[in-house]
Amino acid sequence: MRRILVTIPVGEKHKEYLESIDPQAEFVYCAQDKVTQEMVAEATIIIGNVNPGYLKHAKDLTFMQLDSAGVEAFIAPGVLPSEVLLANATGAYGLAISEYMVGSVFLLQKKFHLYLENMSTQTWRDEGKVNSIADSVTLVLGVGDIGGQFARKMHALGSRVIGVRRNKTSCPPYLEALYQIDELDDVLPKADVVACSLPGTPETKHLLDKSRLLKMKKGAIVVNVGRGSLIPTQDLCDVLQEGHLGGAAIDVTEIEPLPKNSPLWHAPNLLLTPHIAGWYHVPQILETMVEIAGDNLKAVIHGGEIRNEVDFEAGYRKFKG
16 A cells, blocks of 8 residues: 655645545655654655655655755755655746745835835935836846746846756747856846846856856846855855845845854845745645646556656756757
């Protein structure tokens, strides 16, 4: 009998749906922070994330459906046997995170953060000129689900949007141009907004270091919702302190939770949030997550193509073209 461990926060209707796919299986539901090593060891299928250290005990595991887009902790050597099928949550978070990104751009470009600070000190002061999204240039690093939805929104607001992605593919209509990662240095100086939704891989670690941040247009904004490893902490703080960037919004940091002694807490013109742009704060996320999990459960049981299957060597979802 299959034993299916579910750690995503499902409701009764979701449980009924999942159980209807495999009526003979035993389903175990548990919040991620309550999952024990024994639960993982007994599972043949896992839907949701668990402590990666527990997985070495899951000798009967055949398939794992993550509820995160990031996979780096689960593809590290020795965590999962190569014969275990692994899928991520691409497609679940695009709506919520792209809206967070648009909101961040508006906040920084219109200097709302400065006016909020002025309110706290009862200061009546004009903070000066602001920028417009219309006719700006937006550079999107990582034009997948999240980056693609953000690009569409910025295009609809009148920005000229260009993209950078790992794989060569046709340019979608909401982009003016599509480049590959080795062309990054050529396109960075063109952008008023640089938005990053790249996965955490050895190739993306410290991709936006100080030298590249300084290649950005003076007064430009950077938004990072991918992985904190993309931008070195001190480099970002230095560039903000020097006034080269108009601002930054980051939902991810190199160390999470962020230490109390991190210089990011006091960096100017920075919107810092604790990795909350996605998660389950928007109801749509859970519905899409259950849909993805259900589709893949059907594929595992009845045969078929796994949605969002992860390439262990590349470190992200397999590219379908």
